Amino acid sequence: MNISKYYPLLLKVVCWILFANYFFGIFTTIYVDYLSFPELIGEYYLPVDFFSEVMLSIYLILTFILFFSTGIIGVLLSKKWGWYLMNVLYVGNLLYYLYHGLLYKLQEVYITNWVTYIIELAISATIILLLNSKEVRSTFNLKAPFGLKFLGKS
Numbered sequence: 001m002n003i004s005k006y007y008p009l010l011l012k013v014v015c016w017i018l019f020a021n022y023f024f025g026i027f028t029t030i031y032v033d034y035l036s037f038p039e040l041i042g043e044y045y046l047p048v049d050f051f052s053e054v055m056l057s058i059y060l061i062l063t064f065i066l067f068f069s070t071g072i073i074g075v076l077l078s079k080k081w082g083w084y085l086m087n088v089l090y091v092g093n094l095l096y097y098l099y100h101g102l103l104y105k106l107q108e109v110y111i112t113n114w115v116t117y118i119i120e121l122a123i124s125a126t127i128i129l130l131l132n133s134k135e136v137r138s139t140f141n142l143k144a145p146f147g148l149k150f151l152g153k154s
Contacts, residue, residue, distance in 0.1 A: 008139045011130040015072045018123075022069045075131075083140045087131055094124035 071089050074082015097120055103109040111117050130136055 004133060004135055007130055007133045007135040011127075011136055012076060014123075014127060014130065015075050019069060019072045019076070022065045022072070078139060080140055080142065083131060083136075083142065086127065090124045090127045090131070094121070094128060097121045097124065 067085070068089055071082055071085035075086050076082070097117065100109060100111065100117070101121075104111050
């Protein structure tokens with residue numbers, strides 16, 4: 001049985017799951033990071049400082065969610081820009097986690113949640129492999145970039 005013909009469908013399923021995760025992640029980020037810090041909330045629940053360190057980290061998380069969600073929507077709509085954006089974001093994400101793994105090996109950082117680390121690494125690698133498979137590239141009518149021809153029988 002040739003499972004590679006199901007790669008485009010598998011990619012869409014993964015994208016829907018990630019999109020739902022990011023969509024609900026917006027509310028979780030705001031609730032957990034913002035509402036769990038009472039020092040950020042002033043009278044009538046208005047933020048005291050929009051540019052505090054905690055608020056800036058919330059903005060950064062929401063910006064990442066926006067970029068990843070935009071890439072996912074582009075892939076779900078079968079747009080070339082979605083394919084490119086997802087490739088760039090998830091290659092960057094994979095390199096980020098590999099870099100943290102290297103820093104851990106060099107004993108410069110400590111990874112507190114190994115399960116999440118491994119899941120993020122696996123998701124990034126899976127999405128990169130799915131995006132660059134021959135079947136998905138043909139869906140987007142793209143040729144393999146540079147050295148990625150080994151991923152499919154191009």
